[in-house]
Amino acid sequence: MTTSKLTAAGLALALSTAGAFADVESSDPIKLTTHDWTGQIITTTLMGEVLKKAGYNVEYVQADYIAQFAGLKTGDLHVAMEIWETTGKEAMDEAIGTGNVVSAGPTGMKAIEEWWYPAYMEERCPGLPDWEALNACASEFATAETAPMGRYLGGPVTWGGFDEERVEALEMDFEVVHAGTDAALFAELEAAYQRQDPIVLWIYSPHWAPSKYKGSFVEFPAYSAECYADASVGINPDAAYDCGKPRGEIFKVAWSGVADKWPGASEAINDFHITSDEMGAMVGAVDLDGKTVDAVVAEWMASNESTWQGWIN
Incomplete structure (x- = not known):
């Protein structure tokens, strides 16, 4: 663009932009x-x-x-x-x-990301929040697509988290099903909560969900870096990830x-x-x-x- 063709508005924009970046x-x-x-x-x-x-x-x-x-x-x-x-x-x-x-x-x-269930599930699954109690009543969390296995609703695949590895390492009777989006994850929680339907899913904090809904995080064996890195560490000597998620x-x-x-x-x-x-x-x-x-x-x-x-x- 030549100077002669630069409109007044264009010149003002150019000068404004130049000014915006002058001090950076x-x-x-x-x-x-x-x-x-x-x-x-x-x-x-x-x-x-x-x-x-x-x-x-x-x-x-x-x-x-x-x-x-x-x-x-x-x-x-x-x-x-x-x-x-x-x-x-x-x-x-x-x-x-x-x-x-x-x-x-x-x-x-401060980050918390872990399996979470609504409080009304404690009557149907005595022993919660212990993970072994959860596993003992896995069928209570089954859906048509996972039965007889319980369903764990994980976050989108891109979030990571090693949920499949944990289920395998702890020999849990659960199938991991990933929500497509963050919005879909919490929409399903809202629907289940309103109907008092069984659900266990990925909840994280900081977020509004732990305040809006009454429930608890599942208690897995305590996390350690060695648990993730060394199969010999933890309750399953043949698999890593046999513990909870880290917090930090x-x-x-x-x-x-x-x-x-x-x-x-x-x-x-x-x-x-x-x-x-x-x-x-x-x-x-x-x-x-x-x-x-x-x-x-x-x-x-x-x-x-x-x-x-x-x-x-």
């Missing part, structure tokens, strides 16, 4: 990954909108939770805002071990080049911190109250300006 190290887009659950999309959008306030160019890229590490290693993707120690630790540690991915520290949220932090990770290319953004990402209660409330506002992610993020930013301003100043 690079106008290239910082690519933040989004996944298939509401909380992660909120976390990522919140970080992205804060970076935009600082003048950075931000791009949101849909990516699989575990498969994203390939792009983070090469620099085709730049930042992942939620790696749960419960399900993503092995992939995260491997990626960091290459030197191409770095930890940006914990988000402040939710981390941020980044392509190692982010700190060199966008040092200010890197510091802001490192400083990002939010609590599980804050996130649970925001997820509930989207999933239960019907608000948009953008609206919920905007409300949080309006109410917490001093917090996020501290990340970018």
Whole structure:
């Protein structure tokens, strides 16, 4: 486009864009990954909108939770805002071990991901929450597609979690059936809860579900890193994953080049911190109250300006 053909509106846009990136190290887009659950999309959008306030160019890229590490290693993707120690630790540690991915520290949220059942099932399956009691009454959780085996409703396949491996290692009479999406998982819980139907499924926190529904997490043999890595450790000497899921932090990770290319953004990402209660409330506002992610993020930013301003100043 020649100068003579640049319209007044186009010139204003060009000047505005130039101004937006004047104080940042690079106008290239910082690519933040989004996944298939509401909380992660909120976390990522919140970080992205804060970076935009600082003048950075931000791009949101849909990516699989575990498969994203390939792009983070090469620099085709730049930042992942939620790696749960419960399900993503092995992939995260491997990626960091290459030197191409770095930890940006914990988000402040605490992760729980485990099998969960509604409280009304305790009358039908005495001995809960013990996993052996659950297995003894597996038929109570059977469906037409799994009978006589019980059905465990897992999260989407992309979430990982080693549920099939655990069922095999503990010789449980359950079949793992994966929900197609986060929304489908909780829609099925809502339907079962309303009808008081049998169900055991993947529930995670921070999330609104453990507050809305009365129930408990199943108690499996205690997790250890050795249980996952060494078949000889645990109650089944011939199989790994014969224990519960880990609990712990939710981390941020980044392509190692982010700190060199966008040092200010890197510091802001490192400083990002939010609590599980804050996130649970925001997820509930989207999933239960019907608000948009953008609206919920905007409300949080309006109410917490001093917090996020501290990340970018």
